[in-house]
Amino acid sequence: MPAGKSHKGVPAAAPASGGDRIGALPDEILHRVLSFLPAQQAVRTCVLSRRWLHLWKYATGLRVVGADGKEPAPFEEVREFVDSLLLLRGSSPLERFEVKVAGAAIDVRNLRLWVRYGMMCNVQVLRLKVYGNAPALLRFEYPPLASRHLTKLQLRGLAFNNDFLDFSRCPALQDLNITDCSFMHAERISSKSLKHLNIKRGRFDLSSRTPIHTPCLASLNLQVREGRTPILERMPLLVSADILIGNCDYCSRSHNGDCGDESCKGCIPNDTSSVLLHGISEVETLLLASGTKTFIFRRDLKCCPTFSRLKTLVLFERCIPALTCILEHSPVLEIFKLFALPLGFIVNVKMSGSFNPAKLPSTVSPHLKIVKVRCGTVDERVLEILEFLSKFNISMIFFGNTLTLSIFLTSGLRYFGN
Template sequence: MPAVKVPNGAAAAALASDLIGTLPDELLHHVLSFLPAQQAMRTCVLARRWLDLWKSSTGLRIVGADGKKKRASFGEVREFVDHLLRHRGGSPLETFESRFNGLSDADVPRLNLWIQHALACRAQVLRLNIVWDPAATARIRPDDAPLVSQHLTRLELHGVLFKDKFANFSCCPSLISSRSLEHLSICRTSFSYGRRIRIHAPNLVTLRLHVHYGRTPVLETASPLLWAVVAVHDGSADLCRQFYSGNCYDGTCRGCRNIRNDSSCVLLQGLSQAKNLGLAAGTETFIFRRDVQWCLTFSMLKTLVLNENWCVPNVDALASVLEHSPVLEELFLQLFCKGPRYKVQMKGRFNPKELPSTISPHLKRVEVKCEAVDETVLKVLKFLSKLNICFSFKE
């Protein structure tokens, strides 16, 4: 049998180039979409056929100045991106992604133009990731050019400072509205302190929302969410010293002043059709407790994860949610845990047939995780014991 000759490095590269060269343009455009914009553009030197392929790449990923860094300062890539957009024209986009360190006020209009270019090219996925740099003179404020699109299916915003006109999909002030949107993630953001941004996404499948600053946005439409994770932190504007419902009537309480003009449910109405739900409240945030008073039914909820502020200073909010979750199967309480870390894990033992009539007969699993079994944890365990759910330490 004759020996098979293995091509050397140069020959192998040439062979690979020839093989790739047989692929149709549409497939090459898709392959190029996974490269950082700088690297995709450099393929123009490979051969004559590659001269303009990068212009029709279906993805535009703006990262480091050399195309390798995870993030770049805006100044490092400004001229390159301007040049790239000028030459690629209006070729359709599937994904637009940008990751930057903090911006200056002068940079914001330029970034707005880039975003508008992506939306004009009917981008389906839009990711903005802005690192809050204390040395920067401004965070991103895309308020001069609101997002207007009915093509997006995934929107991920990290480190964005919202204004009243931002994220406007239907030309209505202060409104996120999109029938095409299926996946929404908003983290490390600062919402408006003036009026609440409204989110209308009737076909949303997944939601991740972390409110760190400003007023909690309103979820207008209850969609059949596969899963949702929503956290309202103590930096938000919805704080009250009495913690319960924002009705302490203290003239100096900013949170109560904000809530008095709200006549509807803020978050839980929009989450009432979720199948899997994680909710975390800050120590003084009252939005969830206020929403619980609407006695909403979570008719599709199978898995529920709550943090300690749903259980202290009393368990009324926890009790209400349990009573209005008729098909609940799993309940997880994470009490005073630092992120995913915990020292104690307890698993509930119960007979579903012996649960009170107000609790889902489908309940199969109850777990409590905590740093230590203190007085607060014991209060929660005592409440659950009244529901005929007992606990022991899990090995």
């Protein structure tokens, strides 16, 4: 009934400016507004009025999270609520479905049913995050996901089995984010549609390598906390890659991981092809970092590929042969940043300088314009690096107790920020 009109002798209603402004919105907008609320709060709106009785069932998003909307919900407190909620809600389409739970005794059977429900509702963005003391004990034994609508998937605190990470039946999936998960029993990570892959603090198998087959990938962030580094298959469309390997995948008897003992779980047989570098050799921007004992980069450099499109390179490496090899195999490199210290250490020294491009060795990219080197202290290893760089005819100037050590290669001395 329009504002200002009376109905059966009832006085005219006040204008909307003093009434229920939210309730005056169209249903489609309210469905979207409700999608941002935690599920518990969205359901409670059913008591506001007769109109609100069923609106929550058609919200475009469903969030099973803590009451504040940020923290995880205690699993035991929300399990029955969520089971009933999904039963009453029906199969109205979902754009986003978020499950964020915590607890010491999480029943994975409930999680399977909740994920299956999301697939049934043609969810486009699925977030499943589990928090607990031992996430690797929560094995997600479930057939591979199958959805023509799923575009983004975020997983946390799960242990994958068999072919769960085979996304061949998710042809629209483009964004995969996996945090604090175990891949020890996963056969592979595979997707022909995936464009962005982010694996943080991954735990991999100790005796075999997990293949990653993502030929359309544009960006990769891979952090290996435990186990053997996965094998990266060719990624011809890769634009950027950040690869950080912790103190794993090493051998106490061999610097390059080829001690010759077939029973050594840390080493790789000599006839094995590249693990990392060949797969990402067509990348444009690359960051490589590893623990001090990890040999995987040094081993791959034995058969170093040509980085034909690499323009920006960031290395956490203090090995001169490795630096030489990568520089000589990067023909279009423009920017080179070297961190001569372990990841996470404080940088507290700075230098800057210039060079004569005519004296740049022929084996190094003629496009190289900027080189930055950062370190915590100028020790013997850093001096070796500076001696190596002096072959480029760089003159050095120290700037006292500052935050970075930077060496700039330009046709004339120019200053760049940190």
